[in-house]
Amino acid sequence: SQQGEEDPQALSIQEGENATMNCSYKTSINNLQWYRQNSGRGLVHLILIRSNEREKHSGRLRVTLDTSKKSSSLLITASRAADTASYFCATDAEDSSYKLIFGSGTRLLVRP
């Protein structure tokens, strides 16, 4: 079953603008990851943030984690048309088995 919800479900922005996606989850976690999926293809790992971290950066990506609210956000700055994709958060399962539980995803459209 899915760990949580992401919002918005869909987001349409102009190239150059920032895109923010939010993820909520239900159980305690060791870490949270963000993945990107282009057009029904395989997923690409973007970034992992551990439960004892509050913020992490990678290039144009900024991820925050608030374990008290069981939520995370992914910010993509200065978006490009090539950022158009679906973005999923994923958390580790409670049984520490290295399984991932994915959120519902946000479909991002960046208009040129």
Add this chain to the structure above:
Amino acid sequence: SAVISQKPSRDICQRGTSLTIQCQVDSQVTMMFWYRQQPGQSLTLIATANQGSEATYESGFVIDKFPISRPNLTFSTLTVSNMSPEDSSIYLCSVGRQLGTYEQYFGPGTRLTVT
């Protein structure tokens, strides 16, 4: 990093038949996972396939419907048996980046349509 290939990339199958999906990794990995992604939906884990042991299935998935083989550390297969239109999905395999970490590498997926 790991490079993962899946075969077939897509298929259209008749109701009641079975399809076996292959997942090949270019390096030896311990953990391999199979996911289903129904149209417009997120990923749902079907099972974990570790070499040398039986696959572990998630709630709602059974071995008779989705038998899995893991003959070695670089290869696995997932069979979708006795298919119905509800099985139309993208099926993805993934591997753990390395033991002790949670990041996963994903294959390109197999798009299955059942008519």
